[in-house]
Structure formats: structure tokens, C-alpha cells
Amino acid sequence: MRIALAIAAAALLSVASSASAQGLKGSGSYGAASCGLGSLVFGNQPGGVQILAATTNATFYSQTFGITTGTSNCGAGLVAQGTKNFVEANRETLAKDMSRGQGETIGALTVMAGCADSLQVGAALQTNYGRIFTSEQATSDDVAKALLETLKADKSLGCHVG
Amino acid sequence: MLRPILPLLALLALPSPVSSQAPAAQDPPLSPTGGEGQGEGAAAQAQAPATVAMPDRAYLAELQRKARELRLSDDVGWLRLGHWRPRLLGGVKSEADGREFFLAKEGKTDPAAELDATLAGFFDASPKAEELDDAQCRFPARFGYLGAKLGFDLARLPARRCPRFEEFYGRVKATGATLVFSSWYLNNPASAFGHTFLRLDQAGESRAGRDAELLDYAVDYSAHVDTGNALLYAFKGLTGLFEGRFNHYPYYYKVREYAEYESRDLWEYDLALSPGEVAMLVAHLWELGGTRFDYWYLDENCSYHILGALEAAAPRLELLSHVGPLVILPSETVKALYRNPGLVKQAQYRPSLRRQFDARISLLRDAEADFVEPLASDPDTALPAVPPPRQAAVLDAALDLLDFRRGREILIGADAEGAATRQRLLERRSRLGVQSPRLDLTPPQEGRPQVGHPSVRAGLGAGVTDGAGAVALTDFREALHDLGDPDAGYPPTSQMEFLSARLALSTETARLEALDASLVRVTSLNGVSRFERRPSWRMRFGADLLKDGGCERCVAAVAEVGGGFAALRLWDSLDLYAGADTVLDWSPRLDGILASRVRVGVGPSALARLRLGDRFSLVANGRYRFLPFTALHAAWSTGAEARVHLGRRFSVAATWRLDPTDQLAGALLLGYF
Numbered sequence: 001m002r003i004a005l006a007i008a009a010a011a012l013l014s015v016a017s018s019a020s021a022q023g024l025k026g027s028g029s030y031g032a033a034s035c036g037l038g039s040l041v042f043g044n045q046p047g048g049v050q051i052l053a054a055t056t057n058a059t060f061y062s063q064t065f066g067i068t069t070g071t072s073n074c075g076a077g078l079v080a081q082g083t084k085n086f087v088e089a090n091r092e093t094l095a096k097d098m099s100r101g102q103g104e105t106i107g108a109l110t111v112m113a114g115c116a117d118s119l120q121v122g123a124a125l126q127t128n129y130g131r132i133f134t135s136e137q138a139t140s141d142d143v144a145k146a147l148l149e150t151l152k153a154d155k156s157l158g159c160h161v162g
Numbered sequence: 163m164l165r166p167i168l169p170l171l172a173l174l175a176l177p178s179p180v181s182s183q184a185p186a187a188q189d190p191p192l193s194p195t196g197g198e199g200q201g202e203g204a205a206a207q208a209q210a211p212a213t214v215a216m217p218d219r220a221y222l223a224e225l226q227r228k229a230r231e232l233r234l235s236d237d238v239g240w241l242r243l244g245h246w247r248p249r250l251l252g253g254v255k256s257e258a259d260g261r262e263f264f265l266a267k268e269g270k271t272d273p274a275a276e277l278d279a280t281l282a283g284f285f286d287a288s289p290k291a292e293e294l295d296d297a298q299c300r301f302p303a304r305f306g307y308l309g310a311k312l313g314f315d316l317a318r319l320p321a322r323r324c325p326r327f328e329e330f331y332g333r334v335k336a337t338g339a340t341l342v343f344s345s346w347y348l349n350n351p352a353s354a355f356g357h358t359f360l361r362l363d364q365a366g367e368s369r370a371g372r373d374a375e376l377l378d379y380a381v382d383y384s385a386h387v388d389t390g391n392a393l394l395y396a397f398k399g400l401t402g403l404f405e406g407r408f409n410h411y412p413y414y415y416k417v418r419e420y421a422e423y424e425s426r427d428l429w430e431y432d433l434a435l436s437p438g439e440v441a442m443l444v445a446h447l448w449e450l451g452g453t454r455f456d457y458w459y460l461d462e463n464c465s466y467h468i469l470g471a472l473e474a475a476a477p478r479l480e481l482l483s484h485v486g487p488l489v490i491l492p493s494e495t496v497k498a499l500y501r502n503p504g505l506v507k508q509a510q511y512r513p514s515l516r517r518q519f520d521a522r523i524s525l526l527r528d529a530e531a532d533f534v535e536p537l538a539s540d541p542d543t544a545l546p547a548v549p550p551p552r553q554a555a556v557l558d559a560a561l562d563l564l565d566f567r568r569g570r571e572i573l574i575g576a577d578a579e580g581a582a583t584r585q586r587l588l589e590r591r592s593r594l595g596v597q598s599p600r601l602d603l604t605p606p607q608e609g610r611p612q613v614g615h616p617s618v619r620a621g622l623g624a625g626v627t628d629g630a631g632a633v634a635l636t637d638f639r640e641a642l643h644d645l646g647d648p649d650a651g652y653p654p655t656s657q658m659e660f661l662s663a664r665l666a667l668s669t670e671t672a673r674l675e676a677l678d679a680s681l682v683r684v685t686s687l688n689g690v691s692r693f694e695r696r697p698s699w700r701m702r703f704g705a706d707l708l709k710d711g712g713c714e715r716c717v718a719a720v721a722e723v724g725g726g727f728a729a730l731r732l733w734d735s736l737d738l739y740a741g742a743d744t745v746l747d748w749s750p751r752l753d754g755i756l757a758s759r760v761r762v763g764v765g766p767s768a769l770a771r772l773r774l775g776d777r778f779s780l781v782a783n784g785r786y787r788f789l790p791f792t793a794l795h796a797a798w799s800t801g802a803e804a805r806v807h808l809g810r811r812f813s814v815a816a817t818w819r820l821d822p823t824d825q826l827a828g829a830l831l832l833g834y835f
Contacts, residue, residue, distance in 0.1 A: 004492055006238075022218070037799065064412055065409035065411050065453060066407070066409060066410075067330065067381070067408055067409065067410050067447060067448055067450075067451025067452070068294060068326065068327075068330075068448060068451045068452040079745075086414070089414060089415060089418065089491075090418060091414070092565070092569065092572070092573055093418065093422065094586075095585075095588055096561055096565070097588075098588075098592065099561075099588040099589070099591040100554070100558060100591060100597070100598040101592075101595075101597035101598065102597050102598050102599070102600060103598075104372070104373040105373075105376070106373070107372075107373020107374065107376075107461040108373045108374055108376040108377055108414070110375065111373065111374040112377060118373070119597070122597055123597060123745060126592050126595065126597065127592075127595070128594030129588065129589065129593075130589055130592065130593075133585065133588065135585060136581040136582055136584065136585035157335075
């Protein structure tokens with residue numbers, strides 16, 4: 001019954017499923033594993049692009065997300081690496097939240113960097129927006145570095161970014 | 163820093179008297195660094211260096227005997243851990259399709275042999291190069307389950323360390339679990355019925371608000387799609403030819419993907435699980451992550467296996483018995499949670515980008531909203547002369563509009579101009595120096611999947627036709643929702659139907675007098691408004707009994723696509739759609755193009771829907787089709803159906819349809835199951 005049903009439906013869905021097959025393809029090569037948040041490894045694609053691809057039934061597949069194959073070589077610089085991963089994956093939303101001085105990515109950063117208050121962190125990041133996101137082409141590395149420097153420079157934020 | 167977890171699992175897996183309502187512990191039950199005070203004795207034993215001692219054969223035999231005496235291999239907890247399900251012709255078979263998931267040769271069909279082999283594996287103290295070759299490390303949940311049921315004397319078992327499992331366990335730091343439903347997404351057939359996955363919560367509500375949930379891990383079950391060919395994709399997806407696997411991601415991946423780039427609402431159901439159940443869930447997900455399943459789009463899909471994992475970790479739950487059997491819909495799995503009283507602690511809501519934008523617009527005055535559209539295309543447009551907080555609100559809306567329209571292209575680097583516009587708007591917004599207030603959105607009533615009507619519909623009724631007099635009417639639909647059904651729990655402007663049929667049989671001759679059957683029928687209405695320009699569309703594959711003179715009472719296969727524009731919620735109750743359709747009809751007896759059996763129709767169509775409260779709906783349809791190169795030249799049809807909903811389970815329908823050669827009027831009682 002299941003097979004019969006399936007074959008009948010296959011014919012139909014195939015016509016409509018072109019959209020589903022348009023997902024982005026993983027490159028198949030990923031950079032060195034890292035520590036912190038999810039030991040995310042982005043390789044040569046921007047994190048956001050991988051987000052689009054790492055979806056339900058889509059064409060992307062990576063051992064990075066495997067439960068028994070995911071790796072994590074924890075070492076020094078946990079917050080820095082975690083922040084970098086976070087920036088890479090959340091870049092567009094983070095930029096928007098920073099310009100607004102408020103938002104859930106700022107709340108999450110506050111937790112991650114052990115800061116005292118997300119409202120203060122939001123205000124500080126908003127003030128320094130132009131220094132952190134210098135242009136739409138700024139690399140996520142540079143953005144993460146500038147972001148951490150901002151958090152470190154303002155002692156009143158009480159962040160723990162080693 | 164890592165601590166042995168297996169001995170603790172054996173303790174935690176004991177059925178605990180902890181009330182399922184109890185709030186999750188403040189600390190993870192097995193924090194990788196802390197966790198003192200829990201199971202000290204057992205942990206201390208396992209700290210002993212894992213030197214290879216002679217396996218205690220006598221103890222193994224004793225445990226195997228005890229398991230047989232307790233008939234553990236028939237126990238629901240064991241059967242669920244191995245995902246064994248009854249087969250049609252007796253016996254059981256596991257849904258897991260990877261060899262590595264079984265230690266016994268016949269393990270896939272023999273839970274008793276697998277149990278014996280698992281116990282024997284736990285006693286295998288020989289050194290393993292690969293951690294997963296060690297039974298204790300590959301099957302921590304089985305270890306926990308058997309350890310608790312058989313009362314393992316851990317001193318008599320080889321003490322194993324499992325660094326990778328321990329690292330995983332310590333990294334996800336789960337103290338609770340949440341089932342997340344990502345709502346209907348019509349733009350992708352694979353997601354049209356929604357999607358579910360699990361989130362392993364680090365500290366639930368006790369932590370700094372909900373923002374920190376972004377840092378939790380999500381676990382999903384998905385197909386490894388290895389083709390870009392749409393036809394092959396559909397075929398393989400429906401026939402179990404894709405490999406399905408469990409994976410884990412930071413939750414922010416999922417929020418970005420679903421809520422923003424696909425603009426789908428997320429519904430989060432916090433589950434009341436005991437610390438032991440949470441520990442078993444993590445351990446079992448590790449077991450599942452190490453194997454593979456055949457992915458079946460219709461039933462053994464993402465939602466099915468997520469429920470299966472939950473059931474295995476908490477045998478007290480009854481989840482899979484409340485869904486299916488032929489088609490498992492994600493929304494039905496949410497309802498299955500609610501069939502276990504007290505399981506859902508609370509339902510949370512994460513609005514899609516689209517809803518956030520709508521909320522921002524609703525905060526603006528008309529004169530302010532006029533600036534939103536120009537700003538989204540030209541970031542240097544002058545701002546309205548209002549105080550900075552109001553200007554900030556205008557810019558906030560413009561940014562969301564830009565993201566809603568062009569976010570995906572900007573993200574993948576395909577829209578350089580959009581990216582520059584965005585950066586300019588962001589700089590402008592940051593310089594205002596006003597912090598936006600948090601958007602607090604009330605969860606929409608209509609979207610909550612748990613309140614929706616059941617998706618199978620069946621009905622019976624009577625009517626009369628011009629041609630045949632009295633007729634009996636029947637109605638059946640496997641899934642999911644049409645524009646006339648009660649709209650609570652469903653997207654109010656979408657119709658998604660799979661396997662539906664309405665037919666009329668003459669009461670005198672038992673001959674078929676009317677037929678409207680569909681394999682798939684989708685209608686997606688998008689109301690045209692100030693900020694919405696997307697067209698509405700619909701499509702259908704099915705069969706009709708033609709009554710337009712194109713043939714003498716023939717049933718034709720029909721493929722239909724159409725697009726148009728809609729105006730929605732006029733006077734809060736009326737939706738209108740007008741568009742054009744293209745239709746392909748085929749029947750062996752059809753008087754088609756030239757001398758063929760095929761004809762193509764093109765022409766206008768319209769739809770109107772009136773809803774009064776949640777009790778009444780009226781849907782009217784009309785279409786006219788030019789049929790070039792046929793003797794008929796043109797055809798048309800029109801119809802309407804009114805329904806009164808008696809709760810979520812029953813509706814009464816009055817239906818009418820007029821075709822060039824016949825007319826049908828009747829009434830039906832529809833039930834939702």
C-alpha cells in the first residue's frame with residue numbers, strides 16, 4: 001500500500017518540487033574544527049549560506065553536524081572562537097540587531113561573553129556599529145574581532161572576553 | 163574534565179518517582195565539570211583506569227538469564243530503544259537500517275538475540291581503536307536501560323571511558339527538551355506540511371530570557387538528498403531511497419533558516435521530562451546519530467522519528483500510536499504530544515520575519531508608513547520629520563521589508579546592490595542612537611497547530627442532479643485542509659490537500675454521476691497590499707467526470723495550474739481572488755485537440771470566500787476556459803459550498819455545482835478524524 005501510494009504521489013510531487021531541489025550545495029571541504037559553540041566549521045562558504053543549505057530535506061550534508069562525527073578540539077580562546085562562529089552564522093541578523101541596539105542575537109552574545117546586561121551591550125554595539133561592520137564586505141573575522149574589542153574596551157559592560 | 167556518564171545513566175534510567183510536572187533541575191544532571199552529589203559511588207567506581215581485566219563470564223550469564231526471566235526483550239522500553247515495530251505477518255522488524263545498529267546477526271528482527279548480544283558487548287573489554295566499536299560507547303541508552311532494569315553491579319563490568327560521547331553529552335548540556343514545529347511553507351513541497359525537530363535545552367527558562375535559547379542544540383532527522391533532479395527527488399523521497407540521519411546544529415541555525423529566510427513561524431513545545439528521561443534522550447540520540455534509516459517522505463519522516471526518539475527515552479509516553487498510519491503529518495505529531503496529559507509544559511512562539519514586519523508596520527502612522535517602501539529601495543530617502551524614536555521605527559520597518567524581499571539574495575551574495583542598500587540603512591539606523599523596544603507579538607490564534615481540526619476528512623450526504631435524479635454523495639480526504647474547513651490551527655489563506663475525492667452515485671443505477679478527485683491540490687492566496695506584491699497561485703493534479711460536452715460521461719485526468727491576485731479580509735470576512743488557469747485534460751474518450759485525446763484549456767477563474775465567525779464559511783468558484791482546436795471551443799463551470807462548523811469534529815455542508823450539461827445540489831455531513 002505504501003509503495004503504491006508513494007509512486008502515485010511521486011509523479012505529482014515531482015512536477016512541483018523543483019523549488020526543493022534548488023538548495024545550495026555544500027562544498028564538501030571544511031576547515032579545521034574549532035571549539036565553543038557547536039564546533040562549527042564553515043570552510044570556504046559563509047556561515048549564512050550554509051544555514052540556507054542545512055535545511056529540511058535539502059541538498060546539504062556534512063559530517064560537521066553528525067552527532068557521532070561532530071568534533072570539537074577545545075583549547076584556548078573559547079569565547080573568541082565561539083563569537084566568531086556566532087558572528088559568521090548570524091551575521092545579517094546581528095548587524096540589524098546592533099543597528100537597533102536590541103535583539104535576540106545581542107541577548108545571546110551577552111550570555112556567551114558573560115556580560116552584565118544586554119541593554120547596555122546593545123547600546124555599546126549600536127554606538128560602535130560603523131567600527132564593527134565597516135562595510136557590507138567586511139569579513140566575519142574582522143567583524144568578530146572588532147566586536148570583541150568593543151566589549152573588552154568598555155569595562156562597564158562587565159564582559160568576560162579573555 | 164570529562165566525566166564518565168554510563169554509570170550515571172544506569173542510575174538515571176531508573177523510573178523515577180519525580181512528578182513529570184516538576185521543573186527541570188537548575189543544573190544539568192550530568193554536567194561535564196560539576197554534577198557532584200549525583201551517583202558519586204557509581205562514578206567513583208568507573209573512575210578506575212580502564213585496564214583490560216578478564217571479563218566476568220559468570221556475571222554476563224547471570225544477567226542474560228535475569229533478562230530472560232524478566233522477559234525484557236518483550237518490554238516496551240527495549241523494543242523502543244531498538245525501534246522494533248510489529249510486522250504485518252507477525253514478528254517485529256527494526257526501522258533502523260544501518261548494520262552498525264545491531265550487535266546480533268539477526269538483531270534487526272530479533273530483539274531477544276540483540277539483547278543477549280548487547281549484554282555480551284558490554285563485557286567485551288578488548289581494546290578498540292574506534293570508540294563506536296565498543297558496545298558501551300555506541301549504546302549508552304541501552305546501557306542505561308539494561309543497567310537500571312537488571313541492576314548492574316558496575317564493579318563486575320569492564321569500566322569504559324567514551325571520550326567522544328562524553329564530549330557530546332557535556333557540550334549539549336541538556337536539562338530539558340523542546341519539540342519545535344516549523345510551520346507550513348508552501349514554496350517548498352518538502353516543507354508544505356511543516357517540519358518538526360527537537361531542541362535540547364541547556365537551562366530552559368531559568369537563564370537570561372529566551373535569547374539564550376539560540377545557543378542550545380537542535381537535533382533533527384532529515385534525508386541526505388543526493389540529487390538535484392526534481393523528478394528523482396520526488397521518487398526517491400516517496401519510496402524510501404534516501405538515507406535519513408539524525409544531525410545536530412546550534413538552534414540559531416534553525417531560527418535563521420526557518421523564521422527569517424523562509425519566514426515561517428516557529429512553535430516551541432517545552433516538554434515535561436524528568437532529568438533521567440532527558441539523559442536517556444541525549445544518550446539515545448547519540449545511538450541514533452550513529453546509524454541510518456531509510457527516509458520515507460510520507461510516514462517514516464522527520465516527525466515520525468522525532469516522536470520515536472522521545473518514546474524510546476521515556477517509555478511512559480504514547481506518541482506514535484496517535485499518528486498515522488499511512489501519512490504522518492508534522493502538525494499531527496504536535497497533537498500527539500497533547501494526548502499525553504501534562505507533557506507540554508508550555509508552548510512558546512517565535513514569529514517569522516514576515517510577522518515581525520507586519521507588527522512594525524502596525525506601530526506606524528500612515529504618514530510614517532509612506533516612507534518605508536522608498537527607504538527600502540533608496541536608503542538615502544529623507545526621513546519623516548518626527549522625533550528620533552519614530553524615525554527609528556520607520557527605519558526598523560524598512561530594514562525588515564528589505565530583508566523580507568531580498569534577504570536570501572543578499573545573504574548568498576547575489577545582490578550586491580541590495581547589500582549596499584542594507585549597509586547604508588544599518589549605518590543610518592545606528593546613528594540615530596535610539597534603542598528599539600522589544601517587539602512583543604501575541605501568538606496568532608490561527609497558526610497554532612495543536613488546535614487544528616484533524617486532517618482526515620470523510621463525509622456522507624444526499625443530493626439531486628438534473629440528469630440522474632437522486633444521488634448519494636461521499637467525501638474523503640487523507641490530508642490536510644481546504645479553504646472551507648474550520649481555520650483554527652491552519653494558515654487561513656492556504657489550501658493543501660493530499661488524496662481527496664468527492665463523488666456522487668445515482669441511487670437508482672449506482673452509476674457515477676459526479677467526481678472531483680485530487681492527488682494534490684494547493685491554493686496559496688497572498689493578499690495584495692501596500693507591501694505585498696506576491697501573486698496568488700494554485701495547482702491541482704486529479705481526475706474529473708467531465709460535464710462540459712467534451713465527451714460522453716468520461717473521467718479525465720486533470721493537471722491544472724493558475725496564478726492571479728487576491729484581496730483578503732475585506733470587512734474582516736471576505737476574500738476575493740481572480741486569475742487565469744491553464745488546464746490539461748486527458749481521457750481515452752475525450753474529443754481533444756484535432757483527433758487526439760488531449761485538450762488544453764486556458765481562461766479566467768475566480769474565487770470568493772466568506773467567513774462569518776469561526777462557525778460559517780462559504781466558498782464560491784467559477785471558471786471559463788477556451789479550448790483551442792477542439793470541437794467544443796470553450797467550457798465553463800461554477801459552484802459553491804457553504805459549511806456550518808459544529809466544533810472541530812463535524813461540519814454540515816450544502817453544495818451546488820453547475821456545468822453546461824448538468825447541475826448538482828446536495829448536502830453532506832463532514833467529519834474530521
